[in-house]
Amino acid sequence: MIEQDWAIILARVQFAFTVSFHFLFPAFTIGLASFLAVLEGLWLKTGKGVYANLYRYWLKIFAVVFAMGVVSGIVMSYQFGTNWSVFSDKAGPVIGPLMAYEVLTAFFLEAGFLGVMLFGINKVGRKLHFVATLAVAAGTFVSAFWILSVNSWMQTPVGFEMGANGQFLPGDSWLAIVFNPSFPYRLVHTVLAAYLTTAFAVSAVGAWHLLKDRQNPGARKMFSMAMWMAAIVAPIQIFAGDMHGLNTLEHQPAKVMAMEGHYQSHPEGAPLILFGIPNSKEKRVDYAIEIPKASSLILKHDLNAPLAGLDTIPDADEPPVGIVFWSFRIMVGLGFAMLGIGLWSLTARARKKLYDWPSLHRAAVAMGPSGFVAVLAGWVTTEVGRQPFTIYGLLRTADSASPLDAPAVAASLVAFVVVYFAVFGMGIRYLLHLMKKPPEAHEATLDGMPIRSAGITPAAAVIKGEGA
Amino acid sequence: MIDLTVVWAAIIGFAIIAYVVMDGFDLGIGILFPFFKVGKDRDTAMNSIAPVWDGNETWLVMGVGGLLAAFPLAYAIILPALYAPMIAMLLGLVFRGVAFEFRWRDPAHRELWDRAFTAGSIVATFAQGIALGALLQGITVEGRAYAGGWWEWLSPFSLLTGFGLLIGYALLGACWLNWKTEDGLQRQAVTYAGRLGIALLLMIGAISFATLTLEAQYHQRWLSFPGVLATAQVPLATLIITFLFYRSLRLKKDAQPFFWALSLFGLCLIGLGVSIWPDVIPARVTIWEAAAPHRSQVFMLVGASIMVPIILAYTAWSYWVFRGKVGADGYH
Numbered sequence: 001m002i003e004q005d006w007a008i009i010l011a012r013v014q015f016a017f018t019v020s021f022h023f024l025f026p027a028f029t030i031g032l033a034s035f036l037a038v039l040e041g042l043w044l045k046t047g048k049g050v051y052a053n054l055y056r057y058w059l060k061i062f063a064v065v066f067a068m069g070v071v072s073g074i075v076m077s078y079q080f081g082t083n084w085s086v087f088s089d090k091a092g093p094v095i096g097p098l099m100a101y102e103v104l105t106a107f108f109l110e111a112g113f114l115g116v117m118l119f120g121i122n123k124v125g126r127k128l129h130f131v132a133t134l135a136v137a138a139g140t141f142v143s144a145f146w147i148l149s150v151n152s153w154m155q156t157p158v159g160f161e162m163g164a165n166g167q168f169l170p171g172d173s174w175l176a177i178v179f180n181p182s183f184p185y186r187l188v189h190t191v192l193a194a195y196l197t198t199a200f201a202v203s204a205v206g207a208w209h210l211l212k213d214r215q216n217p218g219a220r221k222m223f224s225m226a227m228w229m230a231a232i233v234a235p236i237q238i239f240a241g242d243m244h245g246l247n248t249l250e251h252q253p254a255k256v257m258a259m260e261g262h263y264q265s266h267p268e269g270a271p272l273i274l275f276g277i278p279n280s281k282e283k284r285v286d287y288a289i290e291i292p293k294a295s296s297l298i299l300k301h302d303l304n305a306p307l308a309g310l311d312t313i314p315d316a317d318e319p320p321v322g323i324v325f326w327s328f329r330i331m332v333g334l335g336f337a338m339l340g341i342g343l344w345s346l347t348a349r350a351r352k353k354l355y356d357w358p359s360l361h362r363a364a365v366a367m368g369p370s371g372f373v374a375v376l377a378g379w380v381t382t383e384v385g386r387q388p389f390t391i392y393g394l395l396r397t398a399d400s401a402s403p404l405d406a407p408a409v410a411a412s413l414v415a416f417v418v419v420y421f422a423v424f425g426m427g428i429r430y431l432l433h434l435m436k437k438p439p440e441a442h443e444a445t446l447d448g449m450p451i452r453s454a455g456i457t458p459a460a461a462v463i464k465g466e467g468a
Numbered sequence: 469m470i471d472l473t474v475v476w477a478a479i480i481g482f483a484i485i486a487y488v489v490m491d492g493f494d495l496g497i498g499i500l501f502p503f504f505k506v507g508k509d510r511d512t513a514m515n516s517i518a519p520v521w522d523g524n525e526t527w528l529v530m531g532v533g534g535l536l537a538a539f540p541l542a543y544a545i546i547l548p549a550l551y552a553p554m555i556a557m558l559l560g561l562v563f564r565g566v567a568f569e570f571r572w573r574d575p576a577h578r579e580l581w582d583r584a585f586t587a588g589s590i591v592a593t594f595a596q597g598i599a600l601g602a603l604l605q606g607i608t609v610e611g612r613a614y615a616g617g618w619w620e621w622l623s624p625f626s627l628l629t630g631f632g633l634l635i636g637y638a639l640l641g642a643c644w645l646n647w648k649t650e651d652g653l654q655r656q657a658v659t660y661a662g663r664l665g666i667a668l669l670l671m672i673g674a675i676s677f678a679t680l681t682l683e684a685q686y687h688q689r690w691l692s693f694p695g696v697l698a699t700a701q702v703p704l705a706t707l708i709i710t711f712l713f714y715r716s717l718r719l720k721k722d723a724q725p726f727f728w729a730l731s732l733f734g735l736c737l738i739g740l741g742v743s744i745w746p747d748v749i750p751a752r753v754t755i756w757e758a759a760a761p762h763r764s765q766v767f768m769l770v771g772a773s774i775m776v777p778i779i780l781a782y783t784a785w786s787y788w789v790f791r792g793k794v795g796a797d798g799y800h
Contacts, residue, residue: 064569070522071565075558077529080536081547082554088547089612092540093760097768100537103530104775111526112782115519116789123789163761165612167540170763402548408618412555419559423566430573 008401010409011083014416016383018075020376021420025069027375030144030191031198032062033137035225040133044126050217053443057218058202061434063118068427070111072420083409087390087400094160094168094177095150102146110139141191148190152183155382156251157391168391181251185244186382192237193378196338197371199229203341204368207361209438214355218439223364224354231342238335242298248382249299252392254313255385258324260295261285262309269293270307275329278321283311285325319387327380334374341367472765476538477748477755479772481741483531488733490524493517493726496641498564498589499634500660501582509653510582516648516794518568523783525561537768541612541758542748549607549614550599550621557595563588590634597633601626604743605682609752625678632671636733639664643726646717650793661725662717669710672736676703679743683751686743702739706732 036058043051077099080088088096113135121129159176163169170177206223209216249256257263261273263283272294276285296305310318341363348354386392390400494517504510517524536543547554567585571578598621605625608616642664645657680687690699709731716724744750748758759765 064573067522067566067569070525071562074525074529074561077532077536078547078554078558081532081543082551085544085548085613088536089540089544092536092543093764096533096537096540096543096760097764097771099533100530100768101771103526103533104771104779107526107529108523108775108779108783111523112779112786114522115786119519120789167761169761170767172763174763174767402551403613403615404548404551405618408551412551415555415559419562423562426570426574427566430570434573 004406006406007404007409008398010406010413011401011404012397014083014409014413015079017413017420018072018079018416020379021424022069022072022076023375023379024372025065025072026140026144027194027197027372028065028201029062029069030140030194031196032058032065033133033140034195035198035202036062037130037133037137038225040130044130049441050221053439053441054218054222056443057439058222059118061431064427064430064434066110066114068424072424075416081402082412083402083404084390084400085402087395090167090395090400091154091391092167093163094170095153097170097174098146098150098153098178102143102150106139106143106146109142110136113139144191144194145187148187149178149180149183152186153177153180154391155186155386156180156182157394168394182244182247185240185247188240189237189244189378192233192240193371193375195229196233196237197375199226199233200338200341200364200367200371201369202226203230203364204366205435207364208435210355211358211361211365213438216438217441218443220355222439223361227342227345227349227354227364230338231346234335234339234342238339241332241335246299248385252385253308254310254317254319255324255382256299257308257310257313258319258321258385259328259381260299260307261288261321261325262295262307263321264311265307265309266296267306269304270295270299270309272298278325280321317388319385324381324385327377327384331374331377331381334370334377337367338370338374472762472769473755473759474746475769476534476759476765477746479776480531480534480538481737482776483527483534485734485737487524487527487531488737489730490527491521492637492733493640493644494521494524495564495589495593496637496639497645498585498641499593499638500641500645501586501589503660504653504656506579506582509656512649512653512794513645514568514571514585516645519790520786521565521568523786525565538760538765539748539755539758540760542753544612545607545609545614545749545753546603549616550602551618553595553598553602553621557592557599560588560591560593560595564592589637593634593637594630597630598622598626600633600740601629604629604679604740604750606751607749609749625682628671628678629675632668632675635664635667635671636736639668639729640726640733643729647723647726648792648794658717658720661729662714665710665713665717665729668732669706672706672732676739685751689742699742702735702742706735709735 036055039051039055039058042048043055113132116124116129116132117136120132124132157168158180159171159173160168161171202222203226206219206221206226209219210223213219245256245259260270261276261278262270263278263280263285269292271288271290271292273285273288273290276288276290279286293303296307297303299305299307310321341360344360344363345354348357348360354360388397389395390397497513497517501510501513504513532543535546563584564586565588567581567588571581571585574581601623602621605623607614607620639661642657642661646654646661649657680690689695709728713725713728713732716728746755747753748755
């Protein structure tokens with residue numbers, strides 16, 4: 001029995017580790033693919049060399065990130081089976097087809113056009129190459145669509161029937177399954193998060209180079225574009241996150257109770273606990289700093305609305321409060337910091353100091369990793385908040401795992417940790433190295449190889465369009 | 469009334485064939501990589517697959533994703549049963565996948581990433597071969613779950629299939645390089661292809677005979693009269709295609725040897741089908757026992773029948789874009 005508990009804990013750690021590491025890469029590629037599509041589109045439209053150079057600059061980074069996303073993603077498609085086989089057997093008829101659609105409509109699209117996007121500009125010409133870039137960008141989005149539908153179904157399962165063999169079977173409407181109640185909110189929230197993650201990574205690179213050379217046209221352009229994204233998307237994201245929270249309150253109240261640290265019910269308006277230390281043993285938040293009734297105002301839009309607490313949930317069905325409480329605050333805190341940078345950039349723009357305000361640039365550099373941290377914190381909130389279930393309210397995590405011996409799971413976990421830190425650690429080093437180089441006026445194609453003279457020569461176009 | 473379970477078995481089978489056809493030569497080039505001269509030859513070999521490897525590998529995801537979707541019970545039994553080889557394969561694919569980018573990003577450590585490319589390709593291939601052998605020799609199933617230990621996959625037979633696949637993929641890699649490269653590298657590839665062809669034939673023979681001893685079902689399928697009249701065509705065809713393969717090598721054809729080598733793989737897969745049909749886990753679980761419900765099958769079939777032709781079309785286009793011989797500075 002003890003051995004079995006260990007096997008499940010290790011399997012959970014393994015999934016959390018591999019999926020967290022994996023998601024860092026798509027969080028970046030979803031946004032970066034769209035950014036590249038915009039850059040190439042602007043280049044085609046305006047012919048300005050700065051866009052072509054920025055495209056090539058970020059394409060080198062995209063190639064490295066994408067490779068890491070692919071190999072860590074394949075691992076995920078096997079994790080369900082190797083470590084969570086009972087879950088796969090039971091939920092397979094419902095979530096399997098959604099994942100199959102992800103492969104058919106997204107993975108092949110990304111992978112099929114990636115080769116042309118990376119290496120094909122001299123072979124297919126600019127227009128067709130732009131199509132390839134668009135296809136890859138669309139693929140990253142479609143991939144997010146399906147996998148978030150799967151995840152949302154696990155959070156808010158609907159549209160199924162229970163089979164005699166214990167399987168979840170699809171009901172008569174696949175639309176109900178795909179567009180389950182939390183899916184639209186999760187999709188919007190996650191895709192916006194990817195855009196913000198990319199915007200802050202790009203702006204940090206731009207700001208870094210502005211601090212060294214305010215005149216670098218590539219650095220100016222990327223910083224300006226990224227700051228527009230931050231200023232526009234951050235407030236939308238905060239609004240979308242609020243809607244997502246209200247949706248969660250409706251369908252997964254225990255998760256919101258853990259996020260808020262509400263161990264007790266508040267019949268006459270619940271306080272908003274800003275900070276404190278959740279104490280699950282005593283069922284209270286120690287050293288709490290709170291705003292009276294503000295939680296009811298946010299969640300119910302009424303100061304005095306009653307809010308139920310975790311005292312209404314059986315102990316066996318409660319998520320771990322401490323983790324959810326803190327990860328939620330990290331995410332929200334970073335979200336507001338992003339909003340702050342966005343507003344600051346608008347002020348700078350109004351004063352025509354966007355490229356001449358070193359403290360703004362330093363702040364942007366510091367915020368470079370903020371999107372990645374916020375995205376992981378958000379996933380921890382929603383995934384740990386779903387515990388102790390894999391399929392919310394219906395299938396317990398403890399009943400989902402493969403019949404494996406703890407040593408087997410431990411050995412594979414160690415292997416994943418060692419390999420991921422070594423390989424992706426090197427990969428991240430290479431990324432930082434690429435980012436450290438300033439965007440040049442004659443940015444080379446992949447690996448600094450000269451563009452072939454045969455066929456269409458974007459190099460010439462770049463040189464002509466220089467100084468734009 | 470068409471049996472959708474059979475249709476889905478065919479689609480998964482197609483995905484596996486597509487994977488072997490497309491990623492086999494990628495991995496084979498990784499296996500042969502240390503034998504190529506550092507510098508131009510290695511760069512050329514790498515460039516010949518750089519634009520397509522990612523799409524090729526997606527068929528592996530299609531195979532396993534399709535298995536989860538169409539035969540969830542099989543997915544839930546096979547993956548825990550093959551736990552160690554599957555984890556090893558995934559880690560191998562991590563190393564060889566990132567090596568495509570990393571070796572260009574870090575010239576000081578290019579040798580290191582070239583080794584990672586080779587080691588990853590070997591481990592991934594060997595693990596796939598072991599997985600095949602472990603499935604064929606039979607896995608312990610109780611109720612709806614795998615019930616063996618975490619070393620059950622390891623046996624002389626599974627090691628044999630592991631080595632067999634290493635040789636097979638290496639042959640495909642050599643034939644691909646014969647097709648896509650020139651001069652010294654091409655000559656080197658032709659030499660390897662000639663040796664690996666013999667080795668593969670021996671391996672196919674050894675694995676075939678060993679398979680007959682594993683389960684009564686296999687023995688009966690292949691050797692009982694009058695079925696033997698049909699099944700005997702498979703080894704016969706193998707010999708004929710081997711002859712054609714060597715003939716095309718001797719005539720210094722570029723593309724032909726690759727397709728004959730693929731045909732050998734095709735025959736092996738047909739042989740595999742003869743042995744196990746209609747089981748998804750050989751001699752344990754049939755495709756009907758493991759099948760997803762009708763509604764899941766129909767929903768996916770709509771997507772697959774629209775998307776698979778489109779995928780094949782743009783995959784073909786991508787190969788066409790990068791057609792012809794490659795140079796060391798071609799794609800990268």
